[in-house]
Amino acid sequence: MIGSPLATKTFFTVGPVPITEPVIVTWGLMAALALGGFLATRSLTVAPSRSQTVFEVIVGAIENQIRDTMRVAPAPYLPLLGTLFVFILAANWSSLIPGIDPPTAHIETDAALGLVVFFAIIYFGIRARGVGGYLKTFAQPTMVMIPLNVVETFTRTFSLVVRLFGNIMSGVFVIGIILSLAGLLVPIPLMALDLLIGTIQAYIFAVLAMVFISSAVSEGRPPA
Amino acid sequence: MNWIEIVSIFAAAMAVSFGAIGPALGEGRAVAAAMDAIARQPEAAGIISRTLFVGLAMIETMAIYCLVIALLVLFANPFIH
Numbered sequence: 001m002i003g004s005p006l007a008t009k010t011f012f013t014v015g016p017v018p019i020t021e022p023v024i025v026t027w028g029l030m031a032a033l034a035l036g037g038f039l040a041t042r043s044l045t046v047a048p049s050r051s052q053t054v055f056e057v058i059v060g061a062i063e064n065q066i067r068d069t070m071r072v073a074p075a076p077y078l079p080l081l082g083t084l085f086v087f088i089l090a091a092n093w094s095s096l097i098p099g100i101d102p103p104t105a106h107i108e109t110d111a112a113l114g115l116v117v118f119f120a121i122i123y124f125g126i127r128a129r130g131v132g133g134y135l136k137t138f139a140q141p142t143m144v145m146i147p148l149n150v151v152e153t154f155t156r157t158f159s160l161v162v163r164l165f166g167n168i169m170s171g172v173f174v175i176g177i178i179l180s181l182a183g184l185l186v187p188i189p190l191m192a193l194d195l196l197i198g199t200i201q202a203y204i205f206a207v208l209a210m211v212f213i214s215s216a217v218s219e220g221r222p223p224a
Numbered sequence: 225m226n227w228i229e230i231v232s233i234f235a236a237a238m239a240v241s242f243g244a245i246g247p248a249l250g251e252g253r254a255v256a257a258a259m260d261a262i263a264r265q266p267e268a269a270g271i272i273s274r275t276l277f278v279g280l281a282m283i284e285t286m287a288i289y290c291l292v293i294a295l296l297v298l299f300a301n302p303f304i305h
Contacts, residue, residue: 004299068271159285166288204281 005169008106022103029090029103062206069207070214077213080120084113085206092168092198095191102198105169107161114161117209121153125216137216160208167201228303236294243290250283 008020040055048056062082066074091104103109125134138149171194178187258276262269 005295006300162292163281163285163288166291167284170288170291200277200281204278207278208281 005105005173006107008108020106021101022106022109025094025100026091026103026109029087029094033086033090065207066210069210070217072214072217077124077210080116081206081209081213084116084209085202088113088164088202088205089199092202093195095172095194095198101172102168104164105172107165107169110161110165113164113205114157117160117212118153118157120209121212121216124213128217134216156208156212160205164201164205167197171197228301232297232301232304236297239290239294239297243293244287247283247287250286251280254279254283 008022010018010020011024012019040051043049044052059078059082062085063074063078066072066077066081070077088104091102091109093102094100095102095105104113122134125137128134129137138146140149171190175187175190175194178190254276258272261272265272
């Protein structure tokens with residue numbers, strides 16, 4: 001990836017819809033994750049086997065994180081936030097497979113993920129406090145804050161999108177530049193750094209989604 | 225090479241270089257404060273470093289904004305056709 005990071009490669013078109021590379025990678029990741037989830041949960045037992053223990057530790061860690069951050073029972077939020085974390089982590093690490101750009105290095109994928117969080121905030125806010133109660137949170141602490149709170153709703157989603165896009169895309173871009181300047185095997189330390197950044201960004205995305213949702217659900221609007 | 229392209233390249237370089245200064249200073253202060261807190265209270269290292277990572281990502285976003293602006297200026301400049 002050394003051309004424009006904002007352009008995407010079109011593979012084929014279905015009717016008027018162009019099918020680009022990130023779309024194919026995303027669907028491949030979704031299929032792999034769904035298959036993995038199906039195989040992992042096919043034979044659950046009360047006395048866990050070795051692999052089941054591993055998955056229980058992962059799910060338990062995500063649950064504890066939600067409990068620590070949101071200070072509520074994690075059950076309603078675990079499916080969305082856990083899926084977001086696992087998908088973004090898999091997407092960021094998909095650059096390990098030769099020839100595959102991570103789909104999160106294209107702004108369209110990140111915008112879709114940001115939209116999911118945007119609507120999840122509204123959904124959980126309305127479910128927890130009703131339409132009127134949710135709209136009232138915009139007038140906290142005073143009526144003067146309404147325009148700022150409305151603007152904040154959009155800007156924090158936008159910054160969520162741009163943060164993920166910028167971090168992952170800059171990693172891929174730097175590796176492309178180093179590879180074209182220095183040659184084979186030189187960018188390997190940077191790729192290791194990219195794995196770390198990919199993990200941290202997946203974690204950050206999930207944690208910020210937690211913070212935003214909990215600010216819509218709980219009393220008051222803590223600074224996000 | 226017309227004037228708009230030359231100015232765009234300079235603008236991109238300046239956006240990244242000056243945009244990196246503020247977040248770099250801010251991240252340095254944040255890490256120093258976190259180190260201080262961990263040294264005082266080593267048993268709280270887990271929660272401090274977790275909060276530190278989220279905070280660092282927030283600060284880093286400012287530098288990323290500048291990077292995105294630079295890329296827009298270079299690759300999707302509305303004034304170059």
